[in-house]
Amino acid sequence: MKPKMLMCSPEYFGVEYVINPWMENQIHHIDRPQAHRQWEAFHRALSQQAEVFVLDPKPDMPDMVFTANAGLLVDGTFVLSRFKHPERQVEEPHFRDWFQHYAGDVAQLPDSIAFEGEGDALPQPGQDWIWAGYGFRTDLAAHRFIEQKVRRPVISLHLINPRFYHLDTCFCPLPDDRAMYYPDAFDADSLRCIESRIAPENRLLVSEEDAGHFACNTARVHDTLFMNHTSPALRRQLEVWGYRVALCPVDEFMKAGGANKCLTLVLDAADRPHTLHSAADQVSTSC
Template identity: 50%
Template sequence: MSTQTIELSQPIPLVVSPKSAYLMCSPRLYDVTYVINPWMTDNLHATSRQRALAQWQRLYNALEEIAEIQLIDPQPGSPDMVFTANAGLERDGIVVLSHFFHPERQAEEPYFKQWFQLFGYAVIEVPRETPFEGEGDALFSAAGSRLWAGYGMRTAKESHRYLERAWNVETVSLHLVDPRFYHLDTCFAPLSNGYVMYYPVAFDAVSIAQIENFYPSHKRIIVSEADATRFACNAINIDRTVLINNVSRELSERLNAVGFKVVSLDLSEFLKAGGAAKCLVMKLSKSNPNLAG
């Protein structure tokens, strides 16, 4: 497994405090070779690997300005491995590994497990019959006091109790109801300073009420359908910096108005598979001594 750094070009000045850490995987073998979400339907073998590599590199360059990056090597037969957010959920050196709902992605699991074991994480696995798709469907609030966990498309609600036990954290289940937003991180983004960005249409009424009971109205950033389908909520937020696929000027201005610096990136090749910025990274704990910078 490689943790080799990649040469930077044209660094972007960003607003951030001490560095976070993320896991990424090169799109060297990326392609849309099957259909497991609506975005893939008309995009079989329609991606450009050259453009995907260039777009991923720009994300890498921007992220490395504000975070430590670890790499896992892509593997033949796992074209979606580039979406490392789905590998598992990690906090404080403990990782709950994913068991993918679709057989097409299950070949990724042993490679991610090996990587986490190699770097000294305590590994927890949910039962095979209980699908769980990692950080794609489980997001800590910015303060870390609550874990938001999605279910209904890929992840089974029963998996949430394993997450709650792993970190002894309040875990709130959110029911996803729109097939376009098959993972929680495609329609919901907890942001720093108590903000949240989300697309209400993706949730049932009970879930919307849970979100709105937690976040006061002035802290809620509701995205339009046009921005939601550009995967606006699939954003990487570190302190006051938000790395995001190209979205509307209105949304960028709204984020700027409440103190965020927006870094817009063209991630159109990854939208063809149903992913964007957040799907391409998995957050790691700097508290793991094996990841010390």
């Protein structure tokens, strides 16, 4: 069965304001035709392995294309985002309406608590816990709210590098109790927390170069990782672990602070047991 994912078409995508470091000096600098080509190529590749729902965009909401930030869907309960910045708060009613139709059960945080969806909340595949970031765009209080609503433990990780303002920009949980992450995005306590749950042989620490290309901002469907960019060394390690790397460049979207994971939201998690391929079975995939 194909997993289900949500995207939003990029008709109104652009950098119209600055709410993260990636947006600085990028206002009105998006190559819109190129952004459309990149989005279409990614959507086409993703649709081969997942059932992709496409949300209609709204005018004057240039970041709505980053559907990962809409909220978090776990076991039929959708926790709607409360965006930190007013520029994105206008998106909330549109995401709420779509998920009321799709999931029915929509939980809404108090207005005083910020939470930015899968941008800062990532379930560990095959486990019952959820990794959750805080420090820039999500409040720590949101983690307790999520625990109560979806009845899963939430593991809080403190983000300290403003360039990695969402958890999904610097951390990618993987099946078989593995994780790929950029250590310099976290404080010491958070690193110890990760290390307490992920064994040394299951940790893949990405370099500053790979992190800067949002290697951790990966959209996964079973054993395929849809990535904006990867160094040869990182790709080799992922292939040793049994993953197919599908390079789908989305550098126009990186000007707004997002890559492949930011452009998708998981509707039906692809974390059921499956067989990874050996490195000898790898098939090179690209967009």
